[in-house]
Amino acid sequence: MSISNSPPNSEEAATFPKEIASRESQKSEKGFERLGSISERSGIPVLEVRDLCHRYPHLDSNALDKINLKVFKGERVAVLGANGAGKSTLFKHLNGILRPLSGEVLIKGEKVTKKNVRTCRETVGIVFQDPDDQVLSPSVEEDIAFGPINMGLSRSEVETRVKEALEMVGLTGFEERAPHHLSGGQKKLVAIAGILAMRPEVIVLDEPTAGLDPLSSTRVLELIMKMNRELGITLLLSTHDVDVVPYFAERVFVLHHGRLEADGSPDEIFSDPELLRKAHLRLPRVAEVFEMLQQKGLDVNIQITAEAARDEILRIIGSRDQKVGMK
Numbered sequence: 001m002s003i004s005n006s007p008p009n010s011e012e013a014a015t016f017p018k019e020i021a022s023r024e025s026q027k028s029e030k031g032f033e034r035l036g037s038i039s040e041r042s043g044i045p046v047l048e049v050r051d052l053c054h055r056y057p058h059l060d061s062n063a064l065d066k067i068n069l070k071v072f073k074g075e076r077v078a079v080l081g082a083n084g085a086g087k088s089t090l091f092k093h094l095n096g097i098l099r100p101l102s103g104e105v106l107i108k109g110e111k112v113t114k115k116n117v118r119t120c121r122e123t124v125g126i127v128f129q130d131p132d133d134q135v136l137s138p139s140v141e142e143d144i145a146f147g148p149i150n151m152g153l154s155r156s157e158v159e160t161r162v163k164e165a166l167e168m169v170g171l172t173g174f175e176e177r178a179p180h181h182l183s184g185g186q187k188k189l190v191a192i193a194g195i196l197a198m199r200p201e202v203i204v205l206d207e208p209t210a211g212l213d214p215l216s217s218t219r220v221l222e223l224i225m226k227m228n229r230e231l232g233i234t235l236l237l238s239t240h241d242v243d244v245v246p247y248f249a250e251r252v253f254v255l256h257h258g259r260l261e262a263d264g265s266p267d268e269i270f271s272d273p274e275l276l277r278k279a280h281l282r283l284p285r286v287a288e289v290f291e292m293l294q295q296k297g298l299d300v301n302i303q304i305t306a307e308a309a310r311d312e313i314l315r316i317i318g319s320r321d322q323k324v325g326m327k
């Protein structure tokens with residue numbers, strides 16, 4: 001783990017959810033299912049942030065303080081941070097919604113400027129934290145068509161894209177529905193469909209599972225994984241839900257008080273409970289149990305997914321039985 005961008009182990013990403021990843025999942029040497037990475041951490045990063053600082057008017061400290069990061073094509077990255085850490089502020093710089101106080105954002109090596117902001121928004125689509133900030137049209141269909149129409153696409157192409165995006169998020173049949181009559185989870189899916197219809201290379205999702213019930217949250221995560229695997233879309237997702245991170249992300253950035261505190265694989269980040277506590281976060285629940293067992297003096301390794309926990313427990317039981325058998 002490092003603040004600089006160390007190359008990740010392509011085997012690091014855990015599988016979530018199983019149904020979706022079953023085709024590509026493979027048994028790792030640790031024994032649990034992991035999803036192969038489709039990213040190539042070489043060449044020009046699809047997104048790069050250099051010494052980015054941001055300060056909101058009338059405030060005397062920076063909301064972002066010298067952030068440096070790189071995201072490569074096909075990566076699934078989670079941005080972890082407590083309330084007020086700067087996640088939404090960072091995301092709003094990634095396609096030119098906010099302008100830096102200093103530093104710069106580059107998309108495929110090109111600096112985001114006033115001039116190219118339109119193209120940047122076609123490459124990097126953002127799904128806002130609150131779908132009410134994004135889903136504003138009188139019908140679902142019109143809302144999803146908004147982006148493609150603004151891109152100047154033909155009527156038939158817009159229709160194709162709207163149809164495809166609705167299918168992808170599982171909302172076919174909702175075309176005529178008024179977004180303000182949809183549930184929070186459905187509105188989130190409409191917001192994602194609106195971005196998908198623009199076919200961006202990168203999708204940035206600000207807390208996509210916040211406020212969703214477990215089933216809706218799983219559905220949104222399934223969809224996000226599918227976008228990455230089937231369409232090769234690079235994903236950046238912010239959350240404080242540490243439990244979902246090991247299943248989704250192959251890399252994690254930890255933000256605290258506007259600073260990038262760490263950049264590493266989920267295994268690296270979650271092997272440092274002190275870092276997480278400092279950032280007002282916690283270990284995944286599964287890992288907390290292993291930490292408690294360690295504190296009791298048991299020789300266990302901290303695990304971050306249910307499958308890995310199962311295998312570690314079986315290993316402990318196995319070695320205990322062996323010892324008992326030897327006596």
Ligand SMILES: Nc1ncnc2c1ncn2[C@@H]1O[C@H](COP(=O)(O)OP(=O)(O)OP(=O)(O)O)[C@@H](O)[C@H]1O
Pocket residue numbers: 056057059063081082083084085086087088089090129
């Ligand atoms: N429009 C604004 N004007 C002034 N200050 C702001 C504005 N938006 C955010 N801030 C401040 O900037 C800091 C970072 O906020 P930001 O919304 O980026 O955090 P976050 O990590 O997204 O938090 P959350 O998890 O609550 O969504 C906070 O201290 C916040 O109060």
Ligand SMILES: [Mg+2]
Pocket residue numbers: 087088089129206
């Ligand atoms: Mg936020």
